Amino acid sequence: MARIAVIGAGMGAMAAAARLAVAGHRVAVYERTETYGGAVRRFERDGFGFDTGPGLLAVPAVYRDLFIKTGKEPLEACVELVQVDPSARHVFADGTEASLPNASRAGVVAALDEALGAGAGGRWGDFLIRARETWDRTRRPLLEEPLWPNWQVLAEREPYPAVPHKRLLRTRRAGTLAEVGAWELRDPRLVALLESHALAYGLDPGTAPANAAVLPYMEHAFGTWYVRGGMRELARVVYERCLARKVEFRFGVEVTGILEKDGRAAGLELAGAEGPSVAEADLVVGTGPWRLGELTHGRELYAPEGIKPTHEGASPGRVVVCLALSGARDADAAHRTVVHTPDRQAELEAFGRGEPAARPTVVMDRPDDPALRPDDAHESMVLTATVPSQARYDWEAAGAAEAFADGMVAAAERALPGLRERALWREVRTPVHTRLETGAEGGAVPAPALAAAEGSFLRPSNSTSLAGLFTVGGWSHPGGGLPHAGMSGALVAGLIVEGPEFQGSQ
Incomplete structure (x- = not known):
């Protein structure tokens, strides 16, 4: 039985902690904030509740x-768990709307044909077939297995299939998600539908590899689910599962360094209300690889031929607007509505400059959940937009956050006229809040790992060159997102319990 110290109480860290405790290890989690869940947080006020992380x-x-x-x-x-239906309502730049059934290819094809015109659904349905092939090729190496030592195999070839063109008597392989949209979907509204899944993670469709097609496929194939009481409830039950397995949590304690002894990780240096201290351990499960470099005093944690951690702040973040509304929620309202930008090119160019878009794509979540509203005469709503992190844009500048939030509400009114008149108050949360809650540089949000593109969308492996030190969470393999966080915990636990020969979940 080993003593294992875990840095942080995010979803991946807790998933690892619970699995390691079941395997018989003594596990202690050290979290610098006063609660668990990482980015899976809730804001509450006046009887209203809002999920400020994944919806x-x-x-x-x-x-x-x-x-x-x-x-x-x-x-x-x-x-x-509630499977939401429709999975999302989409309001496109030209005012066209489409509500897509959850986990039904035939239903989605029919809905798109009806909303966008005959043939649109067929093109999207054919795309989903190719996306499934991509998923089948990448699922294990990018989600269920430790990062391969010969990761270059994943980086060299684009797994998204080549598409035949009858007129040209040849096949053409898309290299980027933007090419998938332009060559295969051809309708700007279908392109916006495709690219919105990449933009949600701050991925530029012009540089994101074509196999980012797995992002919409995951939602289509496995459905989109809501946790009754709010997504924070998922974090709560994972935390409680850890407690039931005798995992120890210490909140309000910041890790300032990693102890080394005889070339191995040997514990943590801590700073808390009671002053500096140390926590000895046989193994350490760490936070993001970028921050681990500082905790190990600049030690090179990955071999020269391995995937290196990138500066977290280079990734985008999110602005979240929590709206407390008067008036009952419409009985037929979709849980999620995506309001697409009227100017997609301008939005992408703003990302490239490190600026928030003047007219952003906005995701509107309207959960039909009595637990998140004071009564049925009110409604809680969350608006989310992808933005540059605090490392690239000053979200603390006077008026910056409120001005952008005004634009988000204006965008949402395209889908729900009269929204501003219903607002009793709002809470605006920027990457500054994300940084305080998760510790991520600039309040950035990690994207899932993707293949091809010379490995530039892969994440560093869960094992490091310092014996006994492992990394978990969205900044290491297999990348960001709730499913990926849970799998990172499974991978780290497997590597510790079974050793380097661990080949992934079955």
Whole structure:
């Protein structure tokens, strides 16, 4: 039985902690804030509640597996999972709307044909078939297995299939997501639908590899799910599963360094209300690889031929606007509405300059959940937009956050006229809040790992060159997103329990 110190109480860290405790190890989690969950947070005021992190869950099987492997109670015995339908309503630049059924290819094809015209649904349906082929090729190496030592194999070839062109009597392989849209979808509204899944993670479709097609495919194939009571409930039950497995949590304690002894990680240097201290351990499960470099005093944690950590602040962040509304929620309202920018090119160019878009794409979440509103005469709503992180844009400048929030509300009114008149108050949260809650540089949000593109979208491996030190969470393999965080915990636990020969979940 080993003593294992875990840095941070994010979703990936807690997933690893629970699995390691079940394997018989003594696990202690050290979290610098006063709560658990990382980015999966809730803001509450006046009887209103708002999810300020992920609003929906894709691939719930990841967390079902966590609960199966760590106790007798399955996930559904701890929380109520609701498959939202439609999966999303889309309001496009020209005012066209389409509501897409959840996890139904035939339903989505029919809905797009009706909304966008005959043939649109067929093109999207054909794309989903190719996206499934991409998923089948990349699922294990990018989600279920430790990063291959010969990761170059993943980086060299684009797994998105080549598309035949009858007139040209040849096939053409898209290299970027933008090329997939331009060559295969051809309708600007379908292109916006495709690219919105990349933009949600701050990925530029012009540089994101074509295999980013797996992002919309994951939602289509496995559905989009809501946790009754708010997504924060998922974090709560994972935390409680850790407690049930005797994981120790110490909140309000910041890790300032990693102890080394005889060339191995040997514990943590800590700073808390009671002053500096140390926590000895046999193994350490760390936070993002970029920050681990500082905690190990600049030690090179990855071999020269390995994937290197990139500055977290270079990745985008999110602005979240929590709206407390008077008036009942419409009975037929979609849980999620995506309001696409009227000027997609301008939005992408703003990202490139490190500026927030003047007219951003906005995601509107309207959960039908009595737990998040004071009564049925009110409604809680969350607006989200992808923006540059605090490392690239000064979100603390006077008026910057409020001005951008005004633009988000104006965008949302395209989908829900009269929204501003219903607002009792709002809370605006920027990458500054994300940095304080998660520790990520600039309040950035990590994207999932992707293949091809010379490895530039891969994340560093979960094992490091310092024996006994592992990394977990969205900044290491397999990247960001709730499913990926859960899988990172499974991978780290496997590497520790089974050793370097661990080949991934079965």
